[in-house]
Amino acid sequence: MSVIEAPRSQARPARKRGLNLEKWGWIYMRASGVVLLVLIFGHLFVNLLVGEGVKAIDFGFVGGKWADPFWQWWDVAMLWLALIHGANGMRTIVNDYTNPGTAQKVLKGALFLAATVLIVLGTLVVFTFDPCPAGSPADLLPSFCPAV
């Protein structure tokens, strides 16, 4: 007796087990989106509306904010979440508008590089920011620095 071959053989190999980056990317976009909503509007409210409002923003204002660990962490969280959110969004656009190949790899590599550099640089600046670096000439320092 001959057996008819199964017609429903899978055309695409089943997904490998393990971490599914597409899924976690999708979840990350939703989660970071919600958190960013709070962070960004909180940031805008504090910087632009509270107290003197937008006129208060100057070098001293930023220096004052980054003297407080709360605002340091707020800004770093905003930096990381927004840059990864944006870079991942750009990655999906690259997936949509280019075919797999060298061009796609280059674009994705450039995105990864840009995001990494900005995140590292931004994090470094926020945590090591010193408005009155020791040993600088007095005429370059802001007025609120204690006279040495």
Added chain:
Amino acid sequence: MSTTTLEQPPAAEAAIQSFTVTFLIRRFDPDVDTEPRWQDFDVEMYATDRVLDALHKIKWEQDGSLTFRRSCAHGICGSDAMRINGRNRLACKTLIKDLDISKPIYVEAIKGLPLEKDLVVDMEPFFASYREVQPFLIANSKPESGKERVQSIAKREIFDDTTKCILCAACTSSCPVFWTDGQYFGPAAIVNAHRFIFDDRDDAANVRLDILNDKEGVWRCRTTFNCTDACPRGIEVTKAIAEVKQAIMRGKP
């Protein structure tokens, strides 16, 4: 108006008004053309006629070489999905009175699938992803001898919407993500997977969820709602895709 109908006896049924409608049809004959071209046809139509009637009139009275698919002509077989005025519709369900006939009506083949001739596309990539989600009942249980598997009304209700699919490809070929590289499963395949994933008589939900958890699976859906808008059966396609996403995150239907 009711008064005029009263004054005029029904015997004086005036000839029903007809309109000359211009159709611009995207023609492509692979034996002659290298690129598709637009050709216009003027057709005498009634407001209650359908776009499919216009195509019939053109094919039977003006140009017999016009090629299109249609089978039942009543919105059930899903053969005549095409792009009418830029929207994916079934030609047999689109009435002339619902279109703006002061301008030409554009009719072209659905997008994202290889064009074969005039309004006919190669549906094989579409059916290939349909086959991949295993759209058939996989049950490990044996029903009682001589009986069917019993399902409650509430359990049937869960996937009722997605049983309505007629595989016309209007949704998949309206999806901008499917247009990009054709690797995405497409809304229709996900709808038909949904129909079995949420069926409690079926035992292979996890197999299908694994398939759709793929790189080209549900995560490529960008919720543009083109598919929901295109579906001639009124299936809430985007909602079904969202339910599959939720099921994948839960790990079970």
